Structures are given as C-alpha cells and as structure tokens.
Amino acid sequence: MRKVLISGGTGLVGSRLKTILTKRGYKVFLLSRKESDSSKGIIHWNPEKGILNPEEIDGMSHIINLAGAGIADKKWTKERKELIKNSRTNSIALLAKCLSQIDNKPISFVTASAVGYYGLNTQEKAYKESDPAGIDFLAETCIAWEKEANKVSKLHIPSSKIRIGIVLDKNGGALKEMAKPVKLGFGSALGSGKQYIPWIHIDDLCELFIFAMENKKNEVYNAASPYQLNNLEFTKILAKVFKKPIWLPAVPGALIKLIMGDRAQLVLEGSKVDVSKVLKDGFVFKYPSLENALSQIYGN
Numbered sequence: 436m437r438k439v440l441i442s443g444g445t446g447l448v449g450s451r452l453k454t455i456l457t458k459r460g461y462k463v464f465l466l467s468r469k470e471s472d473s474s475k476g477i478i479h480w481n482p483e484k485g486i487l488n489p490e491e492i493d494g495m496s497h498i499i500n501l502a503g504a505g506i507a508d509k510k511w512t513k514e515r516k517e518l519i520k521n522s523r524t525n526s527i528a529l530l531a532k533c534l535s536q537i538d539n540k541p542i543s544f545v546t547a548s549a550v551g552y553y554g555l556n557t558q559e560k561a562y563k564e565s566d567p568a569g570i571d572f573l574a575e576t577c578i579a580w581e582k583e584a585n586k587v588s589k590l591h592i593p594s595s596k597i598r599i600g601i602v603l604d605k606n607g608g609a610l611k612e613m614a615k616p617v618k619l620g621f622g623s624a625l626g627s628g629k630q631y632i633p634w635i636h637i638d639d640l641c642e643l644f645i646f647a648m649e650n651k652k653n654e655v656y657n658a659a660s661p662y663q664l665n666n667l668e669f670t671k672i673l674a675k676v677f678k679k680p681i682w683l684p685a686v687p688g689a690l691i692k693l694i695m696g697d698r699a700q701l702v703l704e705g706s707k708v709d710v711s712k713v714l715k716d717g718f719v720f721k722y723p724s725l726e727n728a729l730s731q732i733y734g735n
Contacts, residue, residue, distance in 0.1 A: 448640060506573070548584075553706065562707070
C-alpha cells in the first residue's frame with residue numbers, strides 16, 4: 436500500500452488532504468506530538484526538541500510537510516515571530532536529518548510555503564515563481580522555510596514547494612473571519628480595497644499537493660486561482676453569495692492597524708501571483724471562479 440506521511444496533518448488543509456488521500460487508497464500517517472500509535476497512523480515527533488525516530492518514517496512513499504504555527508492567529512510579538520519562523524524551519528530540518536539516515540527514502544517530498552515569499556505589497560504585478568523574494572518578515576520566513584526544504588532535494592528526493600495564497604474553506608482560516616460581518620449584513624472593503632487576494636479553494640490546494648506528489652515534481656508552484664480579485668471585488672461576490680448588501684465607505688486602514696498591529700499587513704496589502712507555470716504543467720483547477728468556489732463551500 437502506498438504510504439503518505441503528513442506533518443501538520445491535523446490543521447485545516449492537512450485534515451482535508453488526509454480525507455482525500457484515504458479515499459484514493461493511500462495509507463496516511465500523521466506526525467504528532469502524541470505518542471506513536473501504529474493502529475491510528477500516528478508517529479511521534481517534536482521538532483523543537485529534535486525528536487523523531489528515523490525508523491518510523493523509513494519506507495514512506497511520499498511526505499507532505501504542512502507544519503507551522505498560525506500566521507494570523509496572535510499578535511506579532513518578537514516571540515511570536517520567532518515561533519512562526521522556527522516552527523517551519525525546525526520541522527523541515529528534522530525531516531531532512533531523519534531522511535538522510537534511512538535506506539528506503541520517499542519518492543517525493545512536497546512542502547508548503549506561502550505567497551508571502553514575494554513580500555506584502557499592493558501592485559498590479561503578478562508574481563512568478565522566478566521573481567525575487569521580498570524583504571519583510573513573511574518574506575524572510577519563507578526564504579528560510581524553503582532553504583531548509585533544499586536539504587531534502589540534496590538527498591536526491593524530488594521536492595516541490597507550494598507557495599500558498601488565502602485558502603478558502605468554511606470550517607476555518609481567513610474565509611471564516613471574512614464571512615462573519617458579511618453574513619450579518621455589515622460587509623465592506625478593507626482599507627483601499629485595491630489589495631489583491633490570491634485565493635484558492637481548499638480542494639484545489641489539496642489536489643495541487645497530490646499533483647506534485649504523484650508526478651514527483653521538483654518544482655516551485657504558486658497556489659492560487661487563475662482569477663484573483665482585489666479586496667473590494669472579493670467582498671462584493673461574498674455578499675452576493677449571502678444575498679447581503681455592501682457597506683460604504685470601506686473600513687479605514689488606520690483602524691485595522693490599531694486593532695491588528697503589524698498583522699494588519701496581511702489584510703491591507705496583497706498582489707496577484709502568476710499560476711501559468713502549474714497550468715502549463717497540466718494542473719486543472721476545479722474552482723477557478725470565486726463565485727463558483729463560494730457557492731460550493733456554502734452549498735448554494
């Protein structure tokens with residue numbers, strides 16, 4: 436049986452990915468801080484302490500790395516920023532170390548990254564995978580994240596990096612928070628409303644991970660719909676799906692900065708990313724249209 440090991444497998448994306456892979460006949464194992472339990476497919480690890488038994492991942496067909504502390508969950512203190520970065524770099528560093536010690540290495544390794552690699556800014560440019568990284572906190576985190584992933588590539592394991600945009604799913608993530616005021620009839624754009632939202636339906640994202648995994652890709656891919664909208668356009672369609680009005684004017688950026696601090700960049704800035712590379716390689720989006728994606732998510 437084909438075995439897939441997922442780190443960060445209990446999160447929003449990991450949970451959905453596990454379900455899809457299981458339905459397709461894969462045996463899915465999860466890295467967890469809980470004690471190992473082979474009957475439940477749980478393998479114990481602790482990236483901060485460097486704990487993972489290499490023998491327990493020997494023979495895995497594929498590894499998908501989704502580990503990392505939530506970016507928007509809490510205030511960006513110095514300690515929180517360190518946790519966000521270290522939780523990503525330490526996990527891949529530990530996986531790379533253990534993979535170097537086993538004989539039966541996986542035939543593919545796929546890791547999450549983020550469109551934050553290009554920096555948080557708003558412009559009409561659509562960033563390609565070959566474009567240089569930004570210089571802010573998220574960009575620096577992504578650079579370090581992907582640098583660690585290169586250690587896996589050096590083990591001659593086909594390794595892909597998926598730079599993820601805003602994942603749409605009603606069970607959590609950004610969409611759940613964005614939908615709350617709209618459902619109540621108080622939806623409005625944020626800041627200028629001109630910042631782009633490089634969104635992707637959760638199922639399309641999972642399929643992209645599987646695409647890279649099964650095809651043993653050794654690539655970097657932007658993970659976002661081919662049809663990305665700015666914040667105002669996105670909010671209008673979200674309101675249309677809920678049959679609710681849009682309020683004007685927009686929520687002032689200064690107010691959002693007061694509430695969110697440095698994290699306000701996450702909602703006040705954003706550019707498009709170019710997905711022509713993955714389309715050229717044969718990937719097909721099931722939900723390229725925002726209206727169709729939201730209608731599927733909310734059962735309309």
